[in-house]
Amino acid sequence: MIQYKQLASEVMSDIDTGKISPGHKLQSVRDFSRQHQVSMTTALNCYHLLIERGYAHSRPRSGYFAQKPMLDIARVPLADFVPVTSRGAKYHFAVSQHPLATAQLSQALLPQAELAKSASRVFKTPRLHQLHYGAVTGHESLRRALAGHYSEQGFKFTSDEIIIGHGCLDSVRMALQVTTQPEDTVVVASPCFPGLLSILKSLNRKILEIPSSNQGIDLLRLESIVKEGRASALLLTANFQNPLGHQFNNEHKAAIAELANRYHFPVIEDDVYQELCFSGGLPLPIKHWDKGGYVLWCSSFSKTLCASYRIGWCLPGRFHRAMEDKRRIESLGVNMPLQLVLADFIASGNYRKHIKKLQVCVSQQIREYRHFLYTQLGANAAFSQPEGGMVLWCHYPGLDSFELAKKLTEYDVIIRPGGLFSTRDFYSEYFRLNCGWPLDEKRKQEMELLCQLLTQQKQNETNV
DSSP states (O other), X not given: OOHHHHHHHHHHHHHHHTSSOTTXXXXXXXXXXXXXXXXXXXXXXXXXXXXXXXSEEEETTTEXXXXXXXXXXXEOOOOOOOOOEEOSOSSOOOOOOSTTTSOOOOGGGSOHHHHHHHHHHHHHSOOGGGSSOXXXXXXXXXXXXXXXXXXXXXXXXXXXXXXXXXXXXXXHHHHHHHHOOTTOEEEEEESOOHHHHHHHHHXXXXXXXXXXXXXXXXXXXXXXXXXXXXXXXXXXXXXXXXXXOOBOOHHHHHHHHHHHHHHTOOEEEEOTTTTOBTTSSXXXXXXXXXXXXXXXXXXXXXXXXXXXXXXXXXXXXXXXXXXXXXXXXXXXXXXXXXXXXXXXXXXXXXXXXXXXXXXXXXXXXXXXXXXXXXXXXXXXXXXXXXXXSSEXXXXXXXXXXXXXXXXXXXXXXXXXXXXXXXXXXXOTTEEEEEOXXXXXXXXXXXXXXXXHHHHHHHHHHHHO
């Protein structure tokens, strides 16, 4: 990312999170340039971008002052409905390499040179343990590196508690298999990432959707379902859920963990976006409050490093032995040399540096996509306000998002229609965009096309 944009993104994040209060006088351009060791031109460009985005204003002979954006961007509405058990995903979900479709990062944001150095160190002197199957729970060096990485940020566990898998979805699948049986019902928060719905359908599990709220999920409904024995497990994301991008507060997370332990009710936590936190740091998962081992925490490197590595992990709690046995039967473990490369990358400190930089970049990209859509669509649309992750959930009244997606494919542009995110007839007026690619000229052209089609649809409705 260009330096002045990165600096502006940091200031915008501080204003969004309250570290800088509206009305607070910002540093002079000269002091700002000195503190950050940048040129006056870079500092000026940073402040000009803050003004353009609505995060600052200037007063003659007084300087620059922070403010909240004046854009009246409507918050995306959340559905409310009575939970009813269904048989699974209604539509087929397929991974696409188009930048607006699948939630993944641009190659330009990946630390390829640093990863190559880690690989060089590992493969320079191959050891015997790289050539054998190794422990089915994963290589000790990676498990130890992950335990150290998270423990330093307040989420503590030991290397013996973790099991390495083939990506986050693989860990989620195994967690479902060791906690539930075919025909069991699993609760999910709606809207729900279609990849999870597809896994549940492939495992022949029934699905019970609970409406999402701005705080998380409806805990009263959830406890009622658990007490009545209407479900066997809960599958959800508490940190930057795909597609909403919101984060449960700590009280909400602790309440879910307490419910899981009180009723001996398994909670499978997909936390793959945890480290893409726009306010910096590491938000704690539900697992942090788990006292009895009923929360199975799953994550991976797919959203922070490289999706193709397919290296993930799970803290399965009291289900550790069952998951270890299943891993042994299925694949005798996971790619050992690649585990060693990633362990070296973490131990070198490069992973922590990469995450810190990535949080700023993706946060800025999300803002740019939202700003672009708002300037094109105005009050006709509403957008999610992600606190992390890399996707944007958009609402356009009267939209048939499947029809929109179909028209866009004629121009080789792919988005995710909202209907994919439910097993029921919800979210036809919604669509999801990946913001993991910078909003360059190519993306702007595609976004302009999307907005043109939406505007045309609105005009056609008005003329009818």
